[in-house]
Each structure stands twice: as structure tokens, then as C-alpha cells.
Amino acid sequence: MNSYDYYLKKLQYLEQKNLIRDLKKIDKKENQNIFIENKKLLNLSSNDYLGIGTNNEILREFYNYLLQNNLLFNIDFTSSSSRLLTGNSNIYTELENKIANLYQKQKAIIFNSGYHLNSGLLPALTEKNDVIFSDKLNHASIIDGIKLSDAEHFRYNHLNYNHLETLLQKYREQYNNAIIVSESLFSMDGDIADLKKLVELKNKYNCLLYIDEAHAIGVFGEKGLGLAEELNIISDIDILIATFGKAFASIGAFCVVNDILYRYILNTARSLIFTTALPSVNLYWTNFILDEIINLTSERQYLKRISSEIRSFIENSTQSKSISQSQIIPIIIGDNEKTLKLARLFQENEILLLAIRPPTVPQGTSRLRLSLTANLNNDDIQKIKTVIQKVLKSE
Numbered sequence: 357m358n359s360y361d362y363y364l365k366k367l368q369y370l371e372q373k374n375l376i377r378d379l380k381k382i383d384k385k386e387n388q389n390i391f392i393e394n395k396k397l398l399n400l401s402s403n404d405y406l407g408i409g410t411n412n413e414i415l416r417e418f419y420n421y422l423l424q425n426n427l428l429f430n431i432d433f434t435s436s437s438s439r440l441l442t443g444n445s446n447i448y449t450e451l452e453n454k455i456a457n458l459y460q461k462q463k464a465i466i467f468n469s470g471y472h473l474n475s476g477l478l479p480a481l482t483e484k485n486d487v488i489f490s491d492k493l494n495h496a497s498i499i500d501g502i503k504l505s506d507a508e509h510f511r512y513n514h515l516n517y518n519h520l521e522t523l524l525q526k527y528r529e530q531y532n533n534a535i536i537v538s539e540s541l542f543s544m545d546g547d548i549a550d551l552k553k554l555v556e557l558k559n560k561y562n563c564l565l566y567i568d569e570a571h572a573i574g575v576f577g578e579k580g581l582g583l584a585e586e587l588n589i590i591s592d593i594d595i596l597i598a599t600f601g602k603a604f605a606s607i608g609a610f611c612v613v614n615d616i617l618y619r620y621i622l623n624t625a626r627s628l629i630f631t632t633a634l635p636s637v638n639l640y641w642t643n644f645i646l647d648e649i650i651n652l653t654s655e656r657q658y659l660k661r662i663s664s665e666i667r668s669f670i671e672n673s674t675q676s677k678s679i680s681q682s683q684i685i686p687i688i689i690g691d692n693e694k695t696l697k698l699a700r701l702f703q704e705n706e707i708l709l710l711a712i713r714p715p716t717v718p719q720g721t722s723r724l725r726l727s728l729t730a731n732l733n734n735d736d737i738q739k740i741k742t743v744i745q746k747v748l749k750s751e
Contacts, residue, residue: 375692386410387731398739401708401709405728406655414645447639447640463612463613465622475497478507478535485532486532487528487534488509491539525561533564535566539568544717545686546686551583564594574656666740667680674687684727692713692722709724709726
């Protein structure tokens, strides 16, 4: 068998298991809607949690900001270099200082994406005699970062802190440095980590605590800084990271740390050192949006309210308790083929609600995942309820 036959056989296996994926041809996005092959669909598969990505008013304000500050024709669309060479524009420093001040941390570092950050930071911070304790449902970028590291690692059962403590008791003393890693808000189940318990365990067992707030930033906290802000425990988290690619409607990611970790990361994180820096146009947009995010309190409250409303409706419709505690609400189906069929039925009813299948989620837990955003109006909410009821009755 030659190489191409081998890959063809693998593709055929994926097709048989209803696990094949293809790229969608997206025409445009407009407010809460998405247009695919000229069909208008209500978009429930976006991470644009505050609706900023399709908010033309905010976009116009940004263009005015560029004009007023003589930046419109003085921004770059490429940096043409890594940050450690000539790609570290002044806006990088301004944005990192602003983030550090908001989080009341000594330093912030911006990476090109959340994947760059997680896959680069964990290998940078660990060596052969170190250990990582990771929640089993942490994001693929965290898993890949662990695989790239030389550290030993143990995965504890999802949100099971008794299991985590058992592992800490058994293994912690065998290693030099230890890092506990968890998302704050989990992207596939919409459930939330007990961050205060994780702080307690990291103190008890002399670990660093690494928290990924990718899906919580913008949505939780008085200023939208995430669940750590809401719980007033930012100072207790050693490495707090978040992305600009979701509620911020931008690109990139950051971590906030103390000065020692900052200097160490700057000199060891390969995904930072060996990649071209972000162009200034993206950084100016992120900097502008950061100021907006802080003031979007009513959008956060509205999103919280409609998320609770839809969760309750789904619970009543399915007669099962939702695992979600957020704007991410899964309807777990289990079977891949059935999940794809239901996703098609939603699309026939003008709602884009995509099927989430392995390896994104564990085997046997394929699901439809609602990702709610603050630009959904009352008519949209009613439509969501009507179509959910109609589609689930067709099972």
C-alpha cells in the first residue's frame, strides 16, 4: 500500500464513522446572522459572545479613532519579523501595559493566538523533572502543549478535585516544579471550574496555577476580565491566559504573570520567539476593543439572562439537567449520524447549529452546541425555542 492509499483508507474510515469534515463557503456575516451559499441562517455557532464582530457602529468608531489619531495610513498589515527582532511595535507595549494594569499584574505578554500560547507556554515553563496536572477536558491546545513539554503529566477527571488531590498527594513530591492547568469555562460543556478550590490546592501542594479564560473573558467579571475577576482571585493565579479571538472579535492571546515568569517566557517560549509578530492593525483594533469591553456591562447582563432562559427551556424540552453554567449550552445526542441529521434539520429551519463530534469531544458524546451571543434579539430567542422543540420532537 502506498502512502496515498493509506490516507484514502483513513478518510474512508472517517466517512464511515460520520467524522469527516469539510470547509463551509461563508458568504458574509451580518449582525446575528450568517449567509452560507446565499442562505440566511441564525448563527448559533459563533464565539463572538458580545456581538462585537458584526457591530458596524463599533467598527465606524474604530475608523474614526484611526483618523483622529492620524493612524489610518500609518498602520502596518505585516510586521515582517518576529517580536525579538524588529516586529515589536510600540502598540504591543501599550497594549501589554494596559492589560497588566487591568489585571494588576506585573507583566502581560501577547501571543499570536490561543493555540500559540498554550502550545508554547507549557513546554517553556517545564523540564524533565517537572509535572503537570491537567483537567481531562482541557482544550486541544493545552493537550498539545503538554505533549510538547518534557514534563511528566497526569490528567484528573473533569472538575473532580478529589481526584486531583489524590494525584497531588501521590506524585507531587516526586518532582521539582508542578503546574495545575485548567480552563475556567469549558468550551464544549459550558461548565465552570471551581477556581477557589484550585487556588486552595495549588497553595497546599506548592504548585503554580495556570488558568485559561478563553471563553470567559468579556463575558464574566465587572470589567469583563473573566471568572477570576468575578471571584476576586486574579492575584492568586500565577499564569492567567485569555484570547482576543472570541468576545474581543480580534486575533491573538495574552498571559499575565509576574516579572520573573515574564522574562523566562520571553526567552524560552518557542511559539513566541520563532513566529512573525502580529501586524499593528490587529493590535490597534484589540487595544480599541479592550476599552469598549470594559463598559459593555449591559451586554454581559443580557447574555447572562438569555443564556439562563435558553438553558431552562432546553432542560424542560429534553427532561434532563443541563451541565452548562454559561452562554455555551450543549445538547448531547451521543450518536454521530443522529447528531449530523439534527444539525441538518436546524439548518433547514434557518439556524446554524453545528454538530460537534470526536475527537473534539469524547466518543459517545457528540452534540449540538449552542453558542449564544449578546446580539440575539427577542425574535431570535423565540425562533430558537420554536426550532429546538420542532427538531427534538423529530428524533
